[in-house]
Amino acid sequence: MTVFKNYIKSLFLLELLKGLRLTGRYFFAKKFTVQYPEERAPMSPRFRGLHAQRRYDNGEERCIACKLCEATCPALAITIDVEAREDGSRRTSRYDIDLFKCIFCGFCQESCPVDAIVETRVYEYAFEKRGENIMTKDKLLAVGDEHESQISADIAAQAKYR
Amino acid sequence: MTDELVTIEVDGRELKAKPGTMLIDVTDAAGINIPRFCYHKKLSVSANCRMCLVEVEKVPKPLPACCTPVNEGMKVSTRSPMALGAQKGTMEFLLINHPLDCPICDQGGECELQDVAVGYGSDVSRYSEAKRVVPQRDIGPLIATDFTRCIHCTRCVRFGAEIAGVRELGATGRGEHMTIGTFVEKSVDSEMSGNVIDLCPVGSLTAKPSRYKARAWELTQHDSVAPHDSVGSNIHVHTRNNRVVRVHPKENESINEIWLSDRDRFSYEGLNSEDRLTQPMVRKNGEWQEVEWQEALEFAVKGLQSAAGSDGDQLATLVSANSTLEELYLAQKLTRGMDSGNIDHRLRQSDFRLDGNDSPVPGLGITIQGIESLDAALLVGSNVRKEQPIIAHRLRKAAKSGAKVSFINPLWIDLHFEADQFVSTPAVMVDNLASIAKAASAKLTGNLAKLVKAAEVSETAKSVAEQLKSANNGVIMLGNQAAAHPDYSLLVVLASAIAEATNTSLSYIPALSNSVGAALAGALPHRGPAASLVEKCGANAQMMQSKPRKAYLLMGAEPGFDFWDPSLINSALDQAECVVALTAYHSESLASCADVMLPIAGFAETSGTLVNAEGTWQSFNGLVKPQGDARPAWKVLRVLGNLLDIDGFDQNSSDDVLEELKSHAAETAIDNSVSTKTAGELNSSTEGLYRIGDVPMYASDALVRRASSLQRTNSAEPAAVRLSANQAKSSDVEEEETLVVVQDGNRAQLPLIIDPRVPDGAVWISSALPGTEKLGGQFGVVTLEKA
Ligand code: SF4
Ligand code: SF4
Ligand code: SF4
Ligand code: FES
Numbered sequence: 001m002t003v004f005k006n007y008i009k010s011l012f013l014l015e016l017l018k019g020l021r022l023t024g025r026y027f028f029a030k031k032f033t034v035q036y037p038e039e040r041a042p043m044s045p046r047f048r049g050l051h052a053q054r055r056y057d058n059g060e061e062r063c064i065a066c067k068l069c070e071a072t073c074p075a076l077a078i079t080i081d082v083e084a085r086e087d088g089s090r091r092t093s094r095y096d097i098d099l100f101k102c103i104f105c106g107f108c109q110e111s112c113p114v115d116a117i118v119e120t121r122v123y124e125y126a127f128e129k130r131g132e133n134i135m136t137k138d139k140l141l142a143v144g145d146e147h148e149s150q151i152s153a154d155i156a157a158q159a160k161y162r
Numbered sequence: 163m164t165d166e167l168v169t170i171e172v173d174g175r176e177l178k179a180k181p182g183t184m185l186i187d188v189t190d191a192a193g194i195n196i197p198r199f200c201y202h203k204k205l206s207v208s209a210n211c212r213m214c215l216v217e218v219e220k221v222p223k224p225l226p227a228c229c230t231p232v233n234e235g236m237k238v239s240t241r242s243p244m245a246l247g248a249q250k251g252t253m254e255f256l257l258i259n260h261p262l263d264c265p266i267c268d269q270g271g272e273c274e275l276q277d278v279a280v281g282y283g284s285d286v287s288r289y290s291e292a293k294r295v296v297p298q299r300d301i302g303p304l305i306a307t308d309f310t311r312c313i314h315c316t317r318c319v320r321f322g323a324e325i326a327g328v329r330e331l332g333a334t335g336r337g338e339h340m341t342i343g344t345f346v347e348k349s350v351d352s353e354m355s356g357n358v359i360d361l362c363p364v365g366s367l368t369a370k371p372s373r374y375k376a377r378a379w380e381l382t383q384h385d386s387v388a389p390h391d392s393v394g395s396n397i398h399v400h401t402r403n404n405r406v407v408r409v410h411p412k413e414n415e416s417i418n419e420i421w422l423s424d425r426d427r428f429s430y431e432g433l434n435s436e437d438r439l440t441q442p443m444v445r446k447n448g449e450w451q452e453v454e455w456q457e458a459l460e461f462a463v464k465g466l467q468s469a470a471g472s473d474g475d476q477l478a479t480l481v482s483a484n485s486t487l488e489e490l491y492l493a494q495k496l497t498r499g500m501d502s503g504n505i506d507h508r509l510r511q512s513d514f515r516l517d518g519n520d521s522p523v524p525g526l527g528i529t530i531q532g533i534e535s536l537d538a539a540l541l542v543g544s545n546v547r548k549e550q551p552i553i554a555h556r557l558r559k560a561a562k563s564g565a566k567v568s569f570i571n572p573l574w575i576d577l578h579f580e581a582d583q584f585v586s587t588p589a590v591m592v593d594n595l596a597s598i599a600k601a602a603s604a605k606l607t608g609n610l611a612k613l614v615k616a617a618e619v620s621e622t623a624k625s626v627a628e629q630l631k632s633a634n635n636g637v638i639m640l641g642n643q644a645a646a647h648p649d650y651s652l653l654v655v656l657a658s659a660i661a662e663a664t665n666t667s668l669s670y671i672p673a674l675s676n677s678v679g680a681a682l683a684g685a686l687p688h689r690g691p692a693a694s695l696v697e698k699c700g701a702n703a704q705m706m707q708s709k710p711r712k713a714y715l716l717m718g719a720e721p722g723f724d725f726w727d728p729s730l731i732n733s734a735l736d737q738a739e740c741v742v743a744l745t746a747y748h749s750e751s752l753a754s755c756a757d758v759m760l761p762i763a764g765f766a767e768t769s770g771t772l773v774n775a776e777g778t779w780q781s782f783n784g785l786v787k788p789q790g791d792a793r794p795a796w797k798v799l800r801v802l803g804n805l806l807d808i809d810g811f812d813q814n815s816s817d818d819v820l821e822e823l824k825s826h827a828a829e830t831a832i833d834n835s836v837s838t839k840t841a842g843e844l845n846s847s848t849e850g851l852y853r854i855g856d857v858p859m860y861a862s863d864a865l866v867r868r869a870s871s872l873q874r875t876n877s878a879e880p881a882a883v884r885l886s887a888n889q890a891k892s893s894d895v896e897e898e899e900t901l902v903v904v905q906d907g908n909r910a911q912l913p914l915i916i917d918p919r920v921p922d923g924a925v926w927i928s929s930a931l932p933g934t935e936k937l938g939g940q941f942g943v944v945t946l947e948k949a
Binding site for chain 2: 064065066067068071082083084089090113114
């Protein structure tokens with residue numbers, strides 16, 4: 001009897017059709033594939049992408065070189081050197097984030113008393129040469145300048161949860 | 163008051179204490195924490211911050227623990243709702259005017275206000291009105307101020323009044339308008355001023371040289387020993403990324419208590435000076451070239467061997483007494499291994515007539531702490547306050563509790579305690595001491611007996627002799643200017659005879675951090691390790707220079723700045739065939755006369771041992787890597803010893819060297835005995851204008867001479883000719899005129915300053931400063947010419 005059942009199953013490829021039923025269901029269902037790069041997935045304002053250093057409206061860099069982000073970074077990705085600027089204010093003379101070390105936890109942003117270091121929505125970047133993984137102060141400020149409107153909108157949106 | 167202890171109860175714990183002790187002292191000893199700002203164990207109680215409020219049973223209001231004496235049966239609670247409420251309230255008031263910008267404050271992370279606010283304050287501020295702002299003040303290159311952060315604890319003010327002995331900082335205004343400032347706009351210049359940085363509980367006073375250099379949490383703290391004066395203050399060296407960032411005092415009640423002199427605190431800056439020698443250099447055909455170690459060492463060995471290989475007496479070794487015990491020991495071993503006895507560390511001495519009868523291991527002879535319990539002290543040739551700030555601080559304490567202190571000096575010195583000063587030209591100093599000897603009826607023979615007999619006993623001499631005689635615990639101390647005096651031997655013998663006659667003790671204040679160690683290590687021509695007299699006595703520092711040798715080995719010394727007579731050493735080195743210099747710095751003064759410069763590790767870069775004035779051996783580790791290709795000097799000497807084929811140079815660590823020396827000298831104690839009662843003729847004269855050449859505080863060694871912030875202080879004055887107004891008139895010269903000083907045919911152009919501290923007949927021209935590095939001896943006749 002079992003022999004006969006198996007014979008029929010394999011003769012009419014019933015197992016195959018069973019599997020094809022699932023394929024068929026998805027074939028006609030609504031598609032959810034995002035056609036990157038033409039299309040993009042939606043993104044939370046809390047997204048933690050590439051870092052940026054921000055400025056105040058008058059162009060003054062926000063960072064006051066307190067070193068809290070450096071201290072809090074669990075991956076030891078941040079390196080800061082401090083010096084007094086000519087006007088006597090406390091500023092970084094070096095602010096490096098090593099993106100190979102960074103685990104994008106966002107603690108740096110969390111710890112910053114002046115909202116200077118932030119993680120933006122930018123996630124499209126690649127390195128071609130050794131050394132490009134180090135985000136220097138200039139690079140960070142440039143990212144900040146480019147995305148300031150988005151960054152401030154995101155921070156404003158999150159303000160009530162902090 | 164009885165000696166019985168009272169029992170009190172604090173937070174349910176029973177504690178015993180002497181009646182009348184302040185509550186906070188009792189709880190501190192028991193490890194119960196009470197928050198405080200104005201209280202400090204080394205300062206008087208001012209009880210103005212009210213942070214230490216606690217509840218005491220049966221007292222309706224909370225009481226400040228720092229000024230509440232304990233008495234029997236007292237029940238205290240430090241954490242009751244009332245105490246906590248009071249503390250929280252105080253904290254809130256303190257923060258009303260304190261800026262909440264810890265992220266840019268240099269104290270952030272090590273701030274008492276932060277700590278206490280976290281522990282006892284509230285989490286949010288209710289205050290949203292305007293805060294007080296105090297204008298910035300510049301009080302000098304060492305201390306950065308931000309008086310807006312001041313919480314008016316007055317610790318800095320009390321430090322000035324009670325410890326430093328100069329009221330430099332003061333509080334003006336009342337209530338909210340109270341501000342801390344310098345009284346007369348100028349800077350803070352005390353030689354111990356840096357201590358206010360440690361005392362200030364907030365970021366109002368911070369260290370300027372290390373400002374913004376690092377956060378407290380990034381620093382690694384190491385123990386070490388300060389490398390300048392002979393106190394050997396215990397220090398914490400804070401490093402980051404293989405660099406010394408700052409130096410703090412380490413508490414050691416028997417040595418430096420909790421204080422540190424500015425020189426010990428800020429000299430580390432010299433480590434990172436641009437002058438550092440980072441690669442061995444040899445002079446080939448008159449040109450300096452950087453070479454590898456191998457080549458430099460071979461060059462040095464060849465030079466030494468060809469100049470002094472056959473005749474050991476042609477090798478002269480001159481070492482700085484700031485070198486470690488290990489380095490000094492190996493240096494003498496190497497010298498003696500080359501069959502030469504010519505080694506000396508007494509580079510600033512000119513009178514060696516006492517050698518052989520001198521004190522074997524000259525040192526304090528009492529403990530540093532013991533200075534406090536003196537009841538009479540006579541200091542001869544010592545500007546103790548600038549030379550040994552911690553010893554001066556102890557002396558000050560003694561003077562405050564009634565000790566009679568007097569000075570016999572060639573210059574009036576600024577003191578921070580009551581003392582009698584007898585100031586005269588160098589030659590008359592000897593007479594003054596002789597007159598005290600006569601008043602004390604000291605026993606002397608030969609020349610000195612004659613001198614004493616001829617001396618007139620003045621009233622002052624009588625009173626000093628009387629003070630010494632009636633003292634239970636008196637000393638006669640010989641300082642740096644005595645050691646540099648052309649009649650040092652006379653001063654020593656006179657002092658020791660007076661000490662004997664008055665039943666006081668003879669004491670030397672060693673000049674450098676390892677002067678005592680140098681004697682123990684045997685860096686002397688007439689004494690080997692453990693200060694034992696050697697059979698074949700070598701040439702002393704003076705002879706090595708006045709009768710030039712063919713080969714010189716210098717360690718840690720710069721010819722123009724570390725020697726009694728720069729012109730003499732320069733001419734000796736110029737005539738030599740081979741000069742090997744172990745040095746941490748590429749200095750002009752060496753480059754002009756050396757043939758090989760071997761870069762050695764500086765302070766904090768090498769392990770070693772220093773023996774301080776009281777004879778305490780203190781070892782430390784190397785904390786940061788030596789800069790560039792520099793190597794610890796003991797290693798360099800070890801390899802030189804090997805290459806020169808001398809036996810006994812196979813130690814593997816500085817500890818091995820130390821062990822070897824300990825087997826000779828571990829038991830050798832300070833010994834100030836002088837085995838003669840006479841000395842030679844007087845060298846110094848009263849004829850002509852006599853130069854007094856001290857070594858300014860911030861010029862005492864190569865490291866501090868390169869500490870840029872210290873060099874910018876008011877205490878680091880440029881070289882000048884100083885005369886009293888009388889003397890200037892009789893020499894017919896005027897203030898601010900540029901004069902040419904002529905000494906033994908050497909000339910230097912220097913400005914004239916009228917200075918009331920100089921006695922008539924003398925001219926004060928400091929040594930070890932740029933401008934005087936070509937002049938003659940620290941003491942001697944000079945003539946002044948108009949430029
Ligand atoms: S995101 Fe996290 S790991 Fe990356 S730099 Fe910031 S703190 Fe460091
Ligand atoms: S980025 Fe923010 S946390 Fe980091 S040093 Fe600058 S101010 Fe401080
Ligand atoms: S400056 Fe510092 S030590 Fe002086 S009163 Fe203010 S807080 Fe106290
Ligand atoms: S510590 Fe007691 S009042 Fe300041």
